[in-house]
Amino acid sequence: MDRAALEMRPDAAAEWPDHIYESLKTHNITQVALVPDAGHARLIRRCLADNEMRVITLTTEEEGVALLGGSWLGGAKGILLMQSSGVGNCINMLSLAILHRTPLPMLVTMRGDFAEFNPAQVPMGQATQTVLEAMGTLVQRADLPEDVAATVDSTIRLAFNTYRPTATLLGQRLIGAKTFGKD
């Protein structure tokens, strides 16, 4: 497997990232904060190409929790894109979203949950849903392409209609396991 194919996961023909992009547009999301993940690569490209969206690349995911708190203070709607390992970097900062009642939708591409190759991804991947829920986040999963659009739409609605952190976990079965050329 060449490197491009490795980093282009999910499959370039998969359309579910476009369904996420359309959902962001439907809900007038204008600030997209992220630490890149290969599973979000196609969605990130769509957001970067959109002049109505501000993409903010973070040095660590917890910055995004604080940043989107500020966005909401100013009346803008945002979303946080990250990999499951990044969830671990967010935990204390979620205190602010809970205390302030900030709508905070998060889209998390999973590692360490389905056919994982890298042992270092397993501890945080397996803990992702538990720690998010421990910090008051409403968590839903999408493991099949046909589930993505409705689940992401639900995560965004729950955040902005009920004022809290919410997350969709995009399962590794959906994204495709990264194999480092060993498949």
Next chain:
Amino acid sequence: MMSTSGLLERRAVVRALLAIRGDLLVISGLGAPSWDITAAGDCAQNMPLWGGMGGAAMMGLGLALAQPARKVLVITGDGEMLMGLGGLATIAVQQPPNLAVVVLDNEHYGETGGQETATRHGVDLAAMARGAGIADARVVRDEAGVLALRDAIHAAAAPLFAVVKIDSANLQLVLPPREGAYLQARFREAVLGPAAHHQS
């Protein structure tokens, strides 16, 4: 404005920065900076943080990007800023023209017993900000510098970062409201009007 130690006194600095504030929006980092902005006068355009250590400057960035026509001032401490240093890079890349970050640097963790921070040992936050790409990153040590900083906050056309070296004395607690949902709702209403509570 100076304390007997010969360093700037934090409450006097914040009072001066927030005098003639116009429609300036203010976020304060947890601990003493939140007490300082409250001592200067609690109001709806203040968002004092009670937690989220390391997040104040990033919250300022999100607000500045959402409200490009308003000036946003983040006032925080050296310990809080040290926990979110990566944010300097994130801010510098975005180059928000309406964001100023002021670090009240007493070189100590004042809320936890006065332990020394890294700035006590020479870590230069202004140099780090400049290295990230915030061109106007200054160190302020006297009253003239504070007044010049206040003018710069209102006049700036690029992100501004300032370290204000202050005395490390802990002052009387002047606490803002503790209910974060109230603080956020009153702030949003001040910025967005009644529409704040009726989003589409």
